[in-house]
Amino acid sequence: MTERLYNQDVYTKTFTGTVRSCTEVPGQEGYEVILDRTAFFPEGGGQYGDIGTLGGVRVRDTKERDGEVLHYTEGPLQEGDTVEGEIDWKVRFSRMQQHTAEHILSGLVHGRFGYQNVGFHLGDDICTMDFNGPITREEMEEIEQEANRAVYEDLPVHILYPPEEELQKMEYRSKIENDGQVRIVWVPGYDRCACCATHVGSTGEIGQIKxxxxxxxxxxxxVTMVSGDRALLDHEKRERDMKEISAMLSAKEDELPEAVRRLMEENEDRKCQIIELQKRMNxxxxxxxPEDSRYQCLFETNLNQNGMRDLMxxxxxxxxxxxxxxxxRGEQYQYVIGSRDRDIRELGKKLNxxxxxxxxxKPAMIQGSLTGEEKTIKAYFEEIINVQ
Structure with a gap:
């Protein structure tokens, strides 16, 4: 089995290893490489596998199968060669920050409500957690504040491999039944959880949990969460958005909620005015x-859905x-067709x-959309009416 260097030191960024096998992956334009030792973390625990390079060849994913760590490379490596591996540290460290932050939040939710984290996804932009019970926004704000206190305390994040006898007495969270040696990630006072993934060495390295x-x-x-650099980038984006909205509304940033409320009220008034104008136009x-018309086929450009029905x-x-x-509407026409004494569903089917x-x-009214020219639609509408 491959020696897993990340279990010995999660901060190992470069290493050397010998290529045990290199197999082309059919249909994927890549290769599956197994080394005798690696610092690449394979996908697991809700966390993606590491990316980086092996012998200068890009590693685009890392997975585990039957206890082996599989590196998926964009080019071949020679079996028996010793190669230098390098982890994409920016990506790995960000994942370590998010995963440790998830442990703290999940531990706090579990301690307060007894809920389990039943679904965890750590993407490269956001982290989501699914808890099996309701939480209000006010309660989550309190939990978020407490989670950040764990960051400020800069607590050590312990990795434990307790013997079976000790494990039986230990309280810890776990999403699955574990066989063999269980790896425990322990943040004192906040969480103790079985997990195979990588985490920062101390909570201060998380930076912030948001x-x-x-x-x-x-x-x-x-719950969707970001931490570390991702939290900073999120803050920066929101600040840019606030400044842009502030300029568009000619309002100070702390006055934006009131400015938006005024705008919404003005829009609502305008909607009411438009509805009244459309009714008068109709x-x-x-x-x-003419009152003796056999039918009317009207083509409009300035009505909304309610206006169309009102005119009909x-x-x-x-x-x-x-x-x-x-x-x-763009390349299509929306339509509404009605009658007080005829079933017009067959007409709609033919048009469609x-x-x-x-x-x-229903028999008295149909609505939908179609694609065609006004002249052609009008002629076919008239043809159907004359046949009936």
């Missing part, structure tokens, strides 16, 4: 329609048997077939 999102998920809550349009209903109220309103559309509804 929860950036929460959502209800499968009866519990999904009334004027309907007055121009007003035409039907005037006594026109069938009315279709079509609204241009002819113009690659989709939609449907």
């Amino acid at each position: 929860v950036i999102a929460m959502m209800n998920y499968k009866g519990g809550v999904r 009334e004027l349009k309907v007055q121009q329609i 209903n007003k035409v039907l109220e005037r006594g026109v048997p069938i009315c279709g309103v079509f609204l241009k 077939v002819r113009f690659h559309g989709r939609g449907g509804g």
Whole structure:
């Protein structure tokens, strides 16, 4: 089996190892390399495998299979050669920060509520945790503050390999049943958890822990978190966004909530005004329609969905048997078609077939979208009506 240097010293960035095997991976334009010793961490514990180089050849992923560490390289290596390996330390260290921060947050949630972290994903931009119980935003803010106190205390992060007898007496979190030697990650006062992945040596190296999102998920809550450099980048982006919004609204940053509320109220007033104007416009349009019309096929450009339905209903109220309103949206037309005394579903089906559309509804009204030219749609609409 490969000697795993990351278990001896997680800060090993470069090393030398002998190539035991190198096999081309069919269909992947790459190779699977096994060494006698490696500092590359394979995917596990919710954390991606390391990337870096072996003998100058890029390693794009690392996994584990049947106890072996598999390096997936972009080029071949010679079996028996001794090569120098180098971890992409920026990527690895960021993952170590996120993973240690996850332990602290999960430990605090477990200690306070008894919930388990039942789903953990450590991506290269964010980290998500799924807890199997509800947590309010106010409660999570308190947990976040307590987690950052662990960072400020700069506590040592211990890696333990307790013997079976000691393990039986130890309280620790674990997502799976473990066979053989169990590796425990212990942050004193905050968490003790079985985990195979890499972590920082002390909590101060995390830098900061920031929860950036929460959502209800499968009866519990999904928490999105960033830490370290990722937290700094998140702060910088939010600051840039705030300054840009501040300039657009001509308001100081601490006045933005009130400025946005005013804008929303103004928009709501404008929406009401637009609805009233559309109704008045529709009334004027309907007055121009002959009362003895057999049908109306109207093409509009300045209506919303409610305006389309309002215009259709007003035409039907005037006594026109069938009315279709079509609204241009990019390359397509949205439509609403209605009748007070006929089932117009078959008409809609024919339109959809002819113009690659989709939609449907009830006998008295259908709606959907289709693709075509106004002249062609109008002619086919008239043809269907005349056949019926």
